[in-house]
Amino acid sequence: MSAPLTLPAPDASALVHSEHLRGLITAEIEAHQGWLPFRRYMELALYAPMLGYYVAHSRKFGRSGDFVTAPEVSPLFARCLARSCEDVLTQLGGGMILELGAGSGALATHLLQELAVLDALPERYLILEISPDLRQRQAQRLASLDEHLRQRVCFITELPAEGTFSGLILANEVLDAMPVERFCVWPDIPSPRVKQLGVVMHNGAFDWQARPAPASMRHHIEYLYQESGHCWPAAYCSEYNPMLAPWIKALADSLHQGLVLLIDYGYPRREYYAPQRTQGTLLGYYRHRVVQDLLLWPGLMDLTAHVDFTTVAEAALDNALALIGYTTQAWFLLDAGLEQVLAASPTDSMAAQLAQANEVKRLTLPGEMGERFQVMGLGRGLHAPIRGFNGQDLRSRL
Ligand SMILES: C[S@@+](CC[C@H](N)C(=O)[O-])C[C@H]1O[C@@H](n2cnc3c(N)ncnc32)[C@H](O)[C@@H]1O
Numbered sequence: 238m239s240a241p242l243t244l245p246a247p248d249a250s251a252l253v254h255s256e257h258l259r260g261l262i263t264a265e266i267e268a269h270q271g272w273l274p275f276r277r278y279m280e281l282a283l284y285a286p287m288l289g290y291y292v293a294h295s296r297k298f299g300r301s302g303d304f305v306t307a308p309e310v311s312p313l314f315a316r317c318l319a320r321s322c323e324d325v326l327t328q329l330g331g332g333m334i335l336e337l338g339a340g341s342g343a344l345a346t347h348l349l350q351e352l353a354v355l356d357a358l359p360e361r362y363l364i365l366e367i368s369p370d371l372r373q374r375q376a377q378r379l380a381s382l383d384e385h386l387r388q389r390v391c392f393i394t395e396l397p398a399e400g401t402f403s404g405l406i407l408a409n410e411v412l413d414a415m416p417v418e419r420f421c422v423w424p425d426i427p428s429p430r431v432k433q434l435g436v437v438m439h440n441g442a443f444d445w446q447a448r449p450a451p452a453s454m455r456h457h458i459e460y461l462y463q464e465s466g467h468c469w470p471a472a473y474c475s476e477y478n479p480m481l482a483p484w485i486k487a488l489a490d491s492l493h494q495g496l497v498l499l500i501d502y503g504y505p506r507r508e509y510y511a512p513q514r515t516q517g518t519l520l521g522y523y524r525h526r527v528v529q530d531l532l533l534w535p536g537l538m539d540l541t542a543h544v545d546f547t548t549v550a551e552a553a554l555d556n557a558l559a560l561i562g563y564t565t566q567a568w569f570l571l572d573a574g575l576e577q578v579l580a581a582s583p584t585d586s587m588a589a590q591l592a593q594a595n596e597v598k599r600l601t602l603p604g605e606m607g608e609r610f611q612v613m614g615l616g617r618g619l620h621a622p623i624r625g626f627n628g629q630d631l632r633s634r635l
Contacts, residue, residue, distance in 0.1 A: 245524050247537055251295075258288040258536035263438060271437055272446060276479065278436045279416040282535040284367065290536050291368045291414065298341045303522045303539050306410050307500070307566070307606055308344035311596035313582075315347030317573040318407070318498075321614075321625045322348065323357040325405045325496045328621055332404030332495060335363040335397070338411035340371065342378035349386045359404060362389045365396065396491040406488055406497045412544045413501050415484070417476040417519065420458055421447055424469050429462060431455045434474070436532060443532040464547075465510035475510060475517035476542050482552040485615075489556035494618030496561065497553075500569075502609045503544030505634045510545075518543035546613055547635045553615040561614035562626025563635060567607030570600060572628035 247255070262281050266273045283290045296302040299309050307314040326332050339345050345362060352358045366372045372392055379390050396402075419434035432447035433454055450458065461477065462469065488497050503509070509518070521528030523538035531540060550560050564572075579597070584590040601607040614626055 244526055244528065247534060251537055252534075254288065254293065255534045255536050258282065258285060259443075261285055261288060262436075262443070262535060266436060266438055272435045272448065273437075274433060274435050275419040275476075276416045278443075278532075278535075279540050282540055283414065283416065285536070288536050290539055292370055293536060294370050295537070297539070298343075303524055305525075306340060307600060307610065308347065308409060309341065310599050310606070311593075312343075312347040312351075313575065313578055313593075313596055314570070314600055315344050316351045316578045316582075317570045317575050317625075318344075319348055319351035319355060319357070320573045321496075321498065321623050322352060322359070322405050322407075323355050324621070324623045325619065326357055326359060328619055329403055329494060331360060333361045333363055333402065334359040334404055335365065335393075335402065335406045337365050337406065337408040338371075338414065339364045339366050339375050340410075342375035344407075344409060345375065345390065346378055346382060349382060349389065353383075353386060358386075358389065360389070361391050363391050363393050363397075365393050396487055399490050400493050402491045402495065403493045404495045406492065406495070408498070409500045411501070412478065412481065412484075412499065412503075412549075413541045414539075415478050415480050417478045417542045418454065419474065419476045419517065419519065420450060420454065421472055421474040422458060422462065422469055423471050424462065424473070429459060431458045443535075445532075461506070461510055464506055466507055467510065467512045469510070469512055470515060473512070473515055475514065476519050477545065477548075478542065481545070481548050482555075485549060485552035485558075486556050489553065489558050489615075489617075492558070492617055495616070496619060496623060497558065497615040499544075499549065499613045499615070500566065500610060501544045503546045503611055505631075506545050506547035507634075509543060509547075544611075546611060549613055549615075550632075550635050558615040558617055559619075560632060560635075561616040561619065561623060563611065563613045563631045564626060564629050565608045565631070566610035566612055567601040567603070568629040569612040569625040573625040575601070 284292055299305060336345055349362055364375060379387060421432045423430040431450040433450040434445055434447055436443050437446045519531060519542045521531050521538045521540055528538055553560060584593055599605045
């Protein structure tokens with residue numbers, strides 16, 4: 238398939254790669270009577286063994302990739318987060334850090350370096366990453382750390398056993414990379430008509446097809462509709478992450494005491510399912526461009542949806558976690574000590590000073606990552622405040 242006019246064309250080997258994944262997805266569509274729920278399409282496009290976007294060996298992160306995450310923007314992000322980690326580990330009298338979905342390993346690298354400066358190192362720094370390719374890249378990046386830091390890093394393949402983990406569980410932009418269900422609703426009276434969106438083959442290309450949603454999905458959408466507090470227009474389409482609540486439960490089960498820190502773009506439910514957001518939040522990213530056609534080039538572009546932070550909070554409370562805080566990334570970084578971190582990081586040239594000012598802008602300005610990204614803290618057995626959550630408190634908006 239050729240590139241739409243505004244997108245740079247993938248090279249020939251990338252297109253061959255995408256064709257292989259297209260073949261695999263096509264076979265699965267055929268094996269399912271010609272129709273695949275979008276959630277499964279997204280799961281294959283991102284995580285199919287050897288071929289999925291996060292699994293295959295493409296660049297992904299940074300300027301030459303498809304998107305830039307906060308740890309890639311600047312080490313300042315990790316250095317602020319280190320203050321919150323220090324608070325948790327000090328309150329618990331020690332403990333570990335577990336990072337989920339560690340990307341390029343940038344956050345782990347800078348966090349360990351800063352915690353060493355603060356004299357607040359965790360006993361171990363665990364990484365749980367589902368992509369074998371990224372695990373390898375993380376290991377390579379962390380190999381450059383000083384020996385006494387590197388020795389603390391340990392890759393794990395499943396969450397620590399029930400009730401055994403003490404410390405901090407950290408996930409930056411992990412929830413937005415989980416497969417979602419897409420739906421469309423006609424809010425008829427007395428009950429809405431709900432359709433599930435799936436992928437079919439049409440004239441040799443992937444296409445969308447809506448089918449009546451199964452009862453479990455219908456009930457979930459009716460719940461979202463009622464709880465959103467809005468009237469949706471006809472043919473209102475959006476998405477939800479069916480793994481969100483089970484994932485939070487799994488983290489809660491694992492946690493003996495400590496903090497779960499989730500950072501991602503998202504909204505409280507009322508904003509997520511606002512009537513004007515008629516196509517949801519799902520987007521594709523390719524070479525820093527937004528791709529509207531979500532079925533273009535499977536395996537070559539990222540697919541991502543915002544996080545419904547109300548569902549996260551509900552799942553946490555259902556599993557005996559306390560909602561410690563919910564705020565924007567800008568407020569979190571400021572309260573965690575961004576100004577002090579900057580004061581302790583003098584730059585030695587005008588160019589370096591400008592670069593640092595630029596990084597601060599990207600991390601904190603409302604039009605950049607400052608407000609779109611939000612931070613939620615879920616805790617157990619913590620009694621003192623955690624830096625990051627003592628500024629703006631958005632919990633009442635959930
Ligand atoms: C958008 S990237 C973010 C990477 C990194 N945290 C950062 O901020 O640069 C999403 C990451 O989450 C990983 N991931 C997705 N689902 C996961 C899960 N259930 N458990 C652990 N990692 C997961 C992906 O493989 C990838 O490393």
